[in-house]
Each structure stands twice: as C-alpha cells, then as structure tokens.
Amino acid sequence: MKEIRITVNGKPYELSVRPHATLLEVIREGLGLTGTKEGCGVGECGACTVIMNGKSVNACLVLAPEADGKEITTIEGLANGDKLDPIQQAFYEIGGLQCGFCTPGMIMSTKALLADNPEPSDQEIRKGLEGNFCRCTGYTKIFESVREASRKSRG
Amino acid sequence: MDYAVIGQRVPRVDAREKVTGAAKYAADYSLPDMLWCKVLRSPVVHAKILNIDTSKAERLPGVRAVITARDFGGWTWGFMATTRDEPPLAMGKVRYLHEAVAGVAAIDEEIAEEATELIKVDYEELPGVFDPEEAMKVGAPVIHDYRPNNVSVEYHWNYGDVGKAFAESYIVREDRFKTGRVTKGYLEPPASLAYYDPSGSITVWPAKQSPYFHYRHLAACFRLPLSKVRVVQPFIGGAFGGTKNDSVAGDFCAVMASKKTGKPVKFVYSQEEELSTSKRRHSMITYSKMGATKDGLLTAVQAKVIAEGGAYTAIGPLSMYLAGSSIPIPYKLENFKYDGYRVFTNNPVCAAMRGHGITHTRFAHDLQMEMIAEELGIDFIEMRLRNAIDNPKPGTVYRTVNDVTLKTCGMKEALTAIKEDPIWAQREHTPKKVGSTSFGVGISGTAYSGGARQLGHQACGAVIRLCEDGSVNLLTGATDCGQGSDTVLCMIAAEELGVKLDDVVIKRVDTAYTPCDPGSYGSRVTLLAGQATQIAAAEVKKQLLEAAAKTWSIKPEDIQIRNSVVSLKSNPDKTMTFENLAKLACYSGSGAVILGKGYSSYGLEPLDFKTGSGNSGTSYSFTAQATRLGIDLETGHTTVTDFLIAHDCGRPLNPIGAETQNEGGAVQGLGQAIYEEFVMKRGETLNPTFLDYKMPRSMDVPDIRIIDIITDDPDGPYGAKEASEGSHVSAPPSVISAIHDATGIWFKEQPVTPEKIVKALKEAGKWMKK
Numbered sequence: 001m002k003e004i005r006i007t008v009n010g011k012p013y014e015l016s017v018r019p020h021a022t023l024l025e026v027i028r029e030g031l032g033l034t035g036t037k038e039g040c041g042v043g044e045c046g047a048c049t050v051i052m053n054g055k056s057v058n059a060c061l062v063l064a065p066e067a068d069g070k071e072i073t074t075i076e077g078l079a080n081g082d083k084l085d086p087i088q089q090a091f092y093e094i095g096g097l098q099c100g101f102c103t104p105g106m107i108m109s110t111k112a113l114l115a116d117n118p119e120p121s122d123q124e125i126r127k128g129l130e131g132n133f134c135r136c137t138g139y140t141k142i143f144e145s146v147r148e149a150s151r152k153s154r155g
Numbered sequence: 156m157d158y159a160v161i162g163q164r165v166p167r168v169d170a171r172e173k174v175t176g177a178a179k180y181a182a183d184y185s186l187p188d189m190l191w192c193k194v195l196r197s198p199v200v201h202a203k204i205l206n207i208d209t210s211k212a213e214r215l216p217g218v219r220a221v222i223t224a225r226d227f228g229g230w231t232w233g234f235m236a237t238t239r240d241e242p243p244l245a246m247g248k249v250r251y252l253h254e255a256v257a258g259v260a261a262i263d264e265e266i267a268e269e270a271t272e273l274i275k276v277d278y279e280e281l282p283g284v285f286d287p288e289e290a291m292k293v294g295a296p297v298i299h300d301y302r303p304n305n306v307s308v309e310y311h312w313n314y315g316d317v318g319k320a321f322a323e324s325y326i327v328r329e330d331r332f333k334t335g336r337v338t339k340g341y342l343e344p345p346a347s348l349a350y351y352d353p354s355g356s357i358t359v360w361p362a363k364q365s366p367y368f369h370y371r372h373l374a375a376c377f378r379l380p381l382s383k384v385r386v387v388q389p390f391i392g393g394a395f396g397g398t399k400n401d402s403v404a405g406d407f408c409a410v411m412a413s414k415k416t417g418k419p420v421k422f423v424y425s426q427e428e429e430l431s432t433s434k435r436r437h438s439m440i441t442y443s444k445m446g447a448t449k450d451g452l453l454t455a456v457q458a459k460v461i462a463e464g465g466a467y468t469a470i471g472p473l474s475m476y477l478a479g480s481s482i483p484i485p486y487k488l489e490n491f492k493y494d495g496y497r498v499f500t501n502n503p504v505c506a507a508m509r510g511h512g513i514t515h516t517r518f519a520h521d522l523q524m525e526m527i528a529e530e531l532g533i534d535f536i537e538m539r540l541r542n543a544i545d546n547p548k549p550g551t552v553y554r555t556v557n558d559v560t561l562k563t564c565g566m567k568e569a570l571t572a573i574k575e576d577p578i579w580a581q582r583e584h585t586p587k588k589v590g591s592t593s594f595g596v597g598i599s600g601t602a603y604s605g606g607a608r609q610l611g612h613q614a615c616g617a618v619i620r621l622c623e624d625g626s627v628n629l630l631t632g633a634t635d636c637g638q639g640s641d642t643v644l645c646m647i648a649a650e651e652l653g654v655k656l657d658d659v660v661i662k663r664v665d666t667a668y669t670p671c672d673p674g675s676y677g678s679r680v681t682l683l684a685g686q687a688t689q690i691a692a693a694e695v696k697k698q699l700l701e702a703a704a705k706t707w708s709i710k711p712e713d714i715q716i717r718n719s720v721v722s723l724k725s726n727p728d729k730t731m732t733f734e735n736l737a738k739l740a741c742y743s744g745s746g747a748v749i750l751g752k753g754y755s756s757y758g759l760e761p762l763d764f765k766t767g768s769g770n771s772g773t774s775y776s777f778t779a780q781a782t783r784l785g786i787d788l789e790t791g792h793t794t795v796t797d798f799l800i801a802h803d804c805g806r807p808l809n810p811i812g813a814e815t816q817n818e819g820g821a822v823q824g825l826g827q828a829i830y831e832e833f834v835m836k837r838g839e840t841l842n843p844t845f846l847d848y849k850m851p852r853s854m855d856v857p858d859i860r861i862i863d864i865i866t867d868d869p870d871g872p873y874g875a876k877e878a879s880e881g882s883h884v885s886a887p888p889s890v891i892s893a894i895h896d897a898t899g900i901w902f903k904e905q906p907v908t909p910e911k912i913v914k915a916l917k918e919a920g921k922w923m924k925k
Contacts, residue, residue: 034183035176037392039342040426044845047342075176088174092166095811098819099637100173101342101392107174129853133845135340135393136637138818139856141811 004068008033009077017064024048024059026067027074035075035104039133046132049105049112050074056112058131075104078111087111087149096145098136106132110146119150159717160650161873164811167642168661169390169635178390181346181362186419189348190219190260192409193267193422195274196253196432200838201296201501202278203248204256211273212259217266220412221274222258227407230376235610238307238468240299241504243376243407249278250298250466251503252838253432258408260420283838287463287498288440298466298499307468308475308497312767314483314556315490320455324446328527331442332519333904334887335832336463338435339508340823340850343392345403345433346423351414356383361406364394364636365674366664372402373410381666388664394636395823396507397434400676401469430843434506435833437462437474437497439515445523451533453524453542455490456482458516462505464497469506471497472764473609477512480767482520483555485566485602485777486542491556493767501838507676509823510603510883517601518905521888525598526901535892536574539600539779543567546866558768561775563876565803565864569779570600572801572862578781579799591923592785592794597893599780601885605877606758606773606870607677614754615679616670617687619648619695621749623741625719625734627654627695629661632672633684638879639812640680644688646809647872651692652699653716654733670754678877681808682773683755685872690753698749702740703731757870774868774876777803778885780821782857782893788916788923791909793829795857795890802885803864805876810863816879818859824886825857826850829894829906 001016008031017026024041027033027050039047041060048059051073078085084092087110097103106129113120113128120128125146126139134142172178209221224246231246233239245256257274261267284290284298290305297303321327347361357377363369366386374384391399405422413420424433439462446454460478464471479493528538543566547553553561573579582596620628629648635641645659652659662669672684700711703721707714707729715724719733740749758773783797800817807813830849834841842848867874887905895901900915916922 028183033176034179037180037343038182038423039344040845042426042844045342045426075174079175084171084174091174092170095167095170095815097167097170097173098639098815099341099343099393100169100178100390101180101637103173104176126853133342133850133852135342135395135823135850136819137815138820138822138859139851139853140818140859141815143853 002065004064006067007071009073019065021064022060023062023064023067026064027059033074033076037101037104039101046109047102047105049108049132051108051112054115056109075107086152087114090149090152091145094141094145094148096137096142102132102134106134106142110149114150114153118154158650158873160646160656161808162810165642165646165656165809167639168645169641180343180392181348181360181389182423184348184360184389185421186348186350189419189421190262190412190416191264191267192258192260192405192412192420193264193271194255194404194408195257195271197245197249197256199249199278199280200252201250201281201283203281204245205277205279207257208275209257212270215266215270215273217262218259218270219262219418220260220415222408222411226411227376232372232375233468234470234472238472241467241469243404251501254466255404258404258412260412260416283501285500285502285835285838287461287500290498290500291496298501302499305499306496307464307499308472310475310479310493310495310764310767312479312493317455317457317490317492320490321444321446324454325449326527326530327444327446328523329444330523330903331440332522333440334438334515334518335827335905336435336438336835337827337831338430339395339397341393341395344424344426344429345398345405347406347409348419348421349409349413350419351410353417356385357410358385358387359410360387360389362389362391362399364391364399364634365676366634366666367632367672368400368674369402369406370666376407377410385665385667388634391634391636394675395509396511396676399636400507400674401434403433426845427843430848431840432503434469434504436508437464437505439478441516441519443519443523445520445527447527449531451528451531451538451541453486453488456488456520457492458482459494460496460516462497463502464499465502465504466499467504469504474507474512476762476764476767477771478516480557480559480771481513481602481604482516483557484559484775485544485564485600487544489556502835503840509820510880511677513603514884517884518887521599521601522891522903525892535598536570536579539570540567543570543600559770562870563774563805563866563868564777565866566600566777569777569801569803569864572864573598573779573781573799576781576799578783578797591788591925593788593897594783594785595893595895595897597782597889597891597896599885599889599892601778601881601888603776603877603881603884604772605678605776606682607679608758608762608771609673610761612671613673613759615672615684615687616754617684617691617752618670619691619751621695621737621741623738625658625737627652627659629659629688630669631684631688632664632669633680634664634675636675638816639809640675640684642812643681643808644684647685647688648692651689652696654719658719677772678880681875682871683757685875686755686757687753689872691751694751694753695749699736699740702743703736706739774805774870776877776881778881780882780885780889782889784890784893784897786894786897786912788921789925791912791916793894795825798857798859800859800882800885801862801864802878802881803866803876804878805866805868805871806874807863808873808875813878814861817861817882820879820883821859821886822851822856824883825890827905828887828890829908832906
C-alpha cells in the first residue's frame with residue numbers, strides 16, 4: 001500500500017492506496033464520488049475526465065500515486081451549493097445531454113477547454129471534446145451548450 | 156391546438172441530476188458486505204463441454220461461490236416458446252467465442268477474476284461456421300440440433316404477382332446489398348447489483364432499458380412468483396436495443412451467487428466484454444430485384460434476405476419480420492415477395508438495435524430506386540415523389556398490399572422540404588471539386604414504425620397519485636434510457652391535469668410499485684406510455700373537477716384548469732389555486748385518495764409471422780434526409796459537412812428532445828454508413844474497443860438541421876409518432892447517395908470505408924494521386 005495526499009473538490013484527503021490503483025478507483029470507490037463514470041477503463045471514451053492541477057485527464061489512466069500532492073476537481077466540485085456552474089447550467093438549458101453517462105466527463109472537458117480558451121471557435125470546441133465519446137446526442141446540442149457556456153461566462 | 160406545456164422547449168426533468176453527477180447508474184450502487192461477480196468465458200468458438208472442474212477456484216481464499224450451468228437446472232430463454240435456446244451459462248456446448256461458461260463471486264473484483272482463471276474446462280472442439288451463406292449449405296457444422304439446417308428463422312411471403320409485374324416492367328434491376336456487423340455502442344457497460352434476500356425475494360438494480368423483460372427472466376429462471384422479483388431501475392447510460400432489453404450471463408450469475416451466499420453481489424462488464432460478447436445488430440445480405448415503368452413507378456420488389464444470426468435466436472423472429480413487413484412503405488408497391496432467412500453462425504448473438512430490421516431492406520431499396528432513377532434519367536427527389544405514399548385525408552387510411560395501415564404520411568411533404576432547401580436546390584451551383592476533394596449531395600426517403608408490437612403483454616400502464624398539496628406523482632413502467640421519455644411523460648401529465656411541469660414528479664421503474672410495461676423499444680414509450688398517462692391524468696382530473704363542482708355548486712364541465720389555476724369557463728375571474736382544489740378533494744369526507752390509472756389501447760393486434768400481414772407498429776414516421784459531403788479522391792476519406800433531416804414525427808411534444816433524438820439517431824446512422832464494423836476472424840472480434848471500433852466523434856459529425864413535418868397522427872398523444880429511429884434509418888442511404896454523387900460509384904455494402912472508396916476509384920480509373 002502507498003500513502004498519498006490529494007485534494008479533491010477543495011477537500012484534503014490522506015489515503016492508503018494499492019500502488020496500481022487508478023485515480024478513478026480512488027475517486028469512485030475510495031471517496032464514493034460516483035459522478036465520475038467509467039466507460040472503457042482504458043482512456044478511449046473520456047467518461048472519467050477530471051481536472052488535475054488545471055488540466056483535464058482521464059482518471060482511468062492516472063495511477064493513484066501519480067496524483068499524490070495534486071488538486072483534483074470532479075463533477076461534484078463544480079456547483080456552488082444549489083447554484084450550477086455556468087457550464088452545467090448551459091448543458092441543462094440547451095439540452096446537451098441524453099443518457100447522461102458521458103455528461104460529467106463532457107462538462108469537465110468543457111471546463112478545461114474554456115479555462116484555456118474562453119471564446120473557442122466551433123472547430124476548437126470540436127477539437128476540445130474529441131476525447132469525449134457520446135453515443136446519444138449526435139453532439140449538436142453539446143456544441144451549442146459549450147457555445148452558450150462560453151457566452152454566459154463572458155457575461 | 157393551444158397547449159400550455161406540450162410543444163414547449165423545456166429542460167429534461169433529469170437534467171439537473173445528470174449535470175451535477177448525482178444521477179446514479181447501476182455501477183454506482185453498492186451495499187455493505189457486497190461480493191463481486193466475474194464471468195469465465197470460452198476460449199474456443201464451437202465445442203462440446205466435457206467437464207468443468209471448479210475445485211481450485213473454490214479453494215482460492217476470498218471466493219464465496221462458483222456458478223455453472225448446472226445451477227440453473229436446464230433453464231433457457233428466448234423470444235418465442237419455440238425458440239428458447241439460450242441458457243444463462245453455456246450448457247453442454249459453447250457456440251461462440253467468449254460465451255459465458257461459469258461465474259465466480261468473491262470478496263473483491265481481483266479475486267473473482269483470478270478465480271475464473273482457476274476453473275478448468277475440458278472442451279472437445281467442433282468445426283465452426285462463420286458466414287451465413289456457408290452455414291446454409293448442406294454439410295455445414297450444425298450449431299443447434301433443433302435446427303439441423305442452421306436456419307433459425309425463415310419466412311416466405313408473397314403479395315400480388317411479382318412474376319407478372321417484372322415481365323411487364325420497363326426496367327428491372329438486380330443487386331446485392333449488405334449491412335455491416337455493428338453494435339449499439341452505448342457508453343455504460345452492462346452492470347447490476349443483485350440481492351437474493353432471506354425471505355426468498357430478489358431485488359436487482361440493473362442497467363436495463365426494458366426492466367420488465369428482466370423481471371420475467373428472473374422469475375422464470377429462479378422459479379419465483381413475479382411478486383417476489385423486484386427490479387429497481389437506476390439511471391440508464393444508453394441502450395439502443397439488444398443487450399439492455401435482454402438479460403446477460405452476469406445478471407443470472409450475480410443473482411445465483413447471492414442466493415448461494417446470502418450476500419449482495421455486483422457485476423460490471425468491461426467495455427471489451429460488452430463489445431466482444433453482447434448482442435449486436437444482424438448483418439443482412441439483401442438480394443433485391445426491383446422493377447419500374449418507364450416513368451419510374453415501382454412495379455415490384457423481390458427480396459431475398461439472409462441475416463447472420465450468430466449463435467442463438469434471441470429476438471431474431473421479429474428482426475426478420477420487420478425487414479420484410481416494411482418493404483411496401485414509404486413507396487407505393489402492389490407486388491412484393493420476401494424470402495427471409497436468419498442463419499445461425501458461430502459468431503456473437505445478433506438481436507435488435509435502433510432501426511430494427513427495417514434499416515437493412517430500406518437501405519437496399521432506397522438506393523436501388525435511385526439506381527433505377529439514374530438509368531431512367533429521373534431526378535432522385537422526383538423519383539421518390541412519384542412513388543411516395545400520399546398523406547391520407549383525415550379520417551381515411553392508406554392500406555399497403557400487406558395490410559400495413561397509415562393514417563398519416565408526411566413523406567411527400569418531407570421530400571418537398573428538402574427539394575426547396577438550398578442544400579438541394581442550389582447543389583448544382585456549389586463547387587463540385589476543389590483540389591483532390593470531390594463534393595456530393597445525397598438524398599434518402601425512408602419510413603419507420605413506432606409504437607412497436609410484439610408478442611404477449613403489449614400495453615403500457617400509468618398511475619398518477621395526487622398529493623394533498625397539489626403536487627403529482629407519476630408512475631409508469633417505461634424506462635428513460637436517455638431518449639427523454641420521462642420528460643415527455645411529465646409534460647403529458649402536466650398538460651392533462653392543467654398543472655405546471657415542475658409540479659409533476661416521475662418515479663423510475665420499480666417493479667414492486669410501477670405498472671407492468673413491455674419495455675423501451677420500438678419507439679413505443681411516447682405513444683403508448685404517453686396514452687396511458689393521458690388516461691390516468693383524465694381519471695384524476697375527473698375526480699378533481701367533481702370536487703370543484705361540488706364546492707361551487709356547478710357542473711364539472713363548466714370548470715377549467717390551466718397553469719395550476721382552477722377557474723370557471725364562463726367567468727375566468729372566479730378562481731382557486733390547484734393546491735386548494737387538491738386539498739379540498741383529498742380532505743373531502745373522512746379523507747379521499749385521489750388516484751388515476753390507465754393503460755394504452757393503441758396497436759394491440761398481434762403480429763402475423765406466417766404471412767407478414769398487418770402492422771408492426773401503431774403509426775409510421777417518415778424521413779427525408781439530405782447529406783452533403785466531400786471525398787478525398789486520393790485517400791478515400793469522407794468528410795460529412797451537412798445533414799438536413801425533414802422528419803414527420805407527427806408532432807414534437809418536447810422539441811428539444813425530438814431534435815436530439817433525430818440528431819443522435821442520424822449520427823449513429825452515419826457511423827454505420829462509413830465507419831463502423833466489427834472485424835471478425837473465425838468467430839473472433841478483432842476490434843472490441845472504442846479505439847478500433849470507430850464510432851463518430853466530435854470531429855466527425857456534420858452540422859445538422861431538422862425540419863419538423865407536422866402530420867398529427869390520430870393514434871398518438873397530441874398527434875405524436877416516433878423520433879430517432881426514423882433518422883437512424885434515413886442516414887445510411889442518404890450518406891451513400893451523396894458518396895455516389897461525389898464519385899459516380901454505387902456502394903452497396905456498409906460501411907463505405909476509405910479502403911473501399913480507394914479500391915473502387917482505382918477500378919473506375921478515378922483514383923487521384925496528389
């Protein structure tokens with residue numbers, strides 16, 4: 001077992017993890033934060049996207065010891081009490097979701113995208129979400145949600 | 156019509172839980188002291204099982220139960236009483252690679268996995284057969300003894316006189332079309348948490364789009380009354396037919412392990428397990444002969460369809476039914492002959508998927524009609540307009556030669572909408588070629604049935620419970636697996652009761668409380684659970700109006716309720732709040748219980764498998780779709796830039812939901828048209844990952860526009876028909892029509908990959924090296 005310290009959604013944790021445990025396992029099973037989903041477990045679908053030290057990562061590809069000392073944000077860390085993050089609000093209003101299984105990862109990738117580039121072009125939105133697979137929506141309303149979030153965030 | 160809620164663009168009722176990560180799916184559930192279940196899968200394709208030795212696995216510390224076929228006492232399941240050929244675990248024989256052979260429950264996932272490797276199975280390998288046309292030949296390896304010719308389903312239907320019609324035709328074409336080996340591709344793998352409690356009742360939290368199938372399977376398998384089987388539906392991460400309609404080996408093993416150990420047991424399949432073993436769409440070969448007059452009017456169609464069925468029958472009888480029964484829509488056709496064969500092979504099992512059955516023959520016939528139009532020099536939209544079924548006048552019915560009845564048909568209106576749009580009207584004015592890219596615009600015009608019929612229990616039910624504060628609980632047996640039906644059903648309840656959408660709360664399926672329902676397949680929920688909700692709401696409203704009438708000493712019919720305000724029709728200033736009325740009604744006498752119930756009545760005739768006569772659904776949607784794309788003449792790479800979808804869904808009840816359904820359906824169809832295919836080698840799926848089984852991503856999808864064609868079907872709530880399966884069926888022929896426009900080449904096999912394009916360009920002398 002290996003001792004790690006991580007901060008998740010602003011809360012510090014000291015955890016004892018198996019050396020080969022993934023960050024995804026730690027988040028879902030260790031911390032019970034099941035909003036982050038496992039679609040493939042091998043970094044091909046983006047459902048487990050979280051933000052680690054400002055960058056979006058597939059939590060299934062990060063070994064827990066690699067996350068030692070890092071700050072992690074998951075989907076549960078976005079809303080401020082009852083108030084949704086502007087990205088969540090945009091997905092909610094525009095309908096950029098159907099089954100919802102890709103949604104947490106999609107929103108986290110959007111968060112990282114807009115943090116880097118608050119006013120992405122249509123092509124940059126597509127590029128920014130390339131790693132996030134959605135089978136339900138055909139992406140059209142996801143793109144609209146990102147554009148709306150970008151507009152809202154800029155006021 | 157002037158609706159208060161219906162037709163509004165409202166957020167999904169489950170959107171908040173989904174955007175915050177609060178929505179719990181099957182894999183998110185756990186119980187204290189829970190065990191993990193893993194399935195051992197066959198390393199051979201076709202073999203007799205001589206012996207299974209579980210002793211080593213049982214001795215591994217942490218293992219609590221090992222399950223084999225013997226535990227299920229020979230129980231099998233299937234779509235019809237005569238086709239129950241599928242066991243929970245392979246019984247005596249394995250018929251496809253990675254078929255489930257045993258299950259293990261242990262204190263954690265790793266130990267369960269390790270234990271599966273300690274189970275020793277002795278196999279005697281048998282020759283395999285992997286191609287349906289090979290499997291039909293005399294002397295081919297026999298996969299099921301009860302079908303010595305390997306044909307699992309066979310239909311021969313004959314309408315009109317095709318021989319005479321072909322003889323009198325100006326033109327007759329014969330072509331071979333093929334649809335690919337594709338899958339649903341949902342993101343959430345199969346999973347369940349199961350608990351067989353000491354009272355002898357089962358409770359499961361499974362990822363199922365049709366929980367009541369699973370409910371019946373578990374009752375039958377474990378020989379329990381239905382009252383002791385409780386299926387609690389979590390949020391569902393996509394479904395699209397097939398696997399999540401059905402039960403999987405993990406489901407049965409988890410329940411059996413829980414029964415044996417007294418502990419809750421959970422399983423989650425890996426995505427690779429899902430992609431290499433779960434039920435996928437049939438691949439169908441259609442040998443089609445089509446005749447037409449000099450003016451392009453269709454005279455006859457003869458279709459011989461050979462479907463690869465994989466190792467078990469599953470829902471194959473319905474797949475083959477739909478492929479044949481839909482041949483005479485959406486184009487008038489007096490003569491057709493259908494010979495359908497579904498053939499066993501040693502490949503994974505094929506079953507339902509969005510666009511079920513219909514997508515195969517519609518793809519073949521839509522393209523073949525275009526080929527004939529090309530030969531006759533007729534514009535492709537004009538060809539379709541000449542043949543399309545007219546929208547029946549209100550109160551009348553169009554009846555096909557096999558007694559499929561249409562009360563509304565927006566095919567011509569949809570085609571006309573595309574024809575007038577710049578994407579089609581100005582296609583000659585846009586550049587045809589830039590550098591090595593050749594551009595093309597394609598069209599399709601297709602039909603799909605909604606409100607599917609099946610065997611046995613067909614009606615959807617709804618129960619509405621009024622709370623004393625005016626809020627409303629809606630219970631149905633229908634499952635929202637992403638399509639948005641929970642939102643639409645709440646909208647219907649709100650509309651009928653005259654309350655605000657926020658006042659209605661829908662509960663997900665729990666077979667202990669919700670009314671029995673066939674399931675969420677065949678585009679049936681909005682139509683049938685929708686009608687049931689209307690009826691249940693009307694029953695509640697009747698009781699409320701009676702209570703209001705008593706208070707105001709007037710007749711119930713003089714009162715209206717809208718936006719949660721109760722008022723007199725003749726004097727809208729005389730009002731009370733809905734909340735007050737609810738209180739009044741609930742507190743009347745010694746206290747009243749205000750409940751409404753309803754079940755659907757649309758579309759109840761059973762299917763006629765012998766003749767293919769009659770309706771497969773309650774109503775039919777019609778879709779015309781234009782596609783614009785560019786093809787790199789050197790690499791064969793296709794870039795699809797635009798979809799324009801004119802879809803007759805009767806009336807969109809939640810426009811956001813209907814649009815997303817159309818967009819998602821069409822993009823899934825795009826995947827089949829140009830990307831998706833399982834690569835198989837002697838029964839092995841060589842690409843069972845999201846990386847290698849290529850599905851459309853954000854970079855691949857076109858800009859999509861939707862045009863709603865409103866036809867208001869009388870057999871649907873507020874005129875609604877289906878949305879999403881229609882655009883799923885319209886996409887492949889539209890895309891492949893556009894590829895033809897760009898290259899001048901007809902592609903008759905899906906998917907049209909860059910390799911196929913380059914090969915065909917080379918053969919045609921059109922390959923371009925930069």
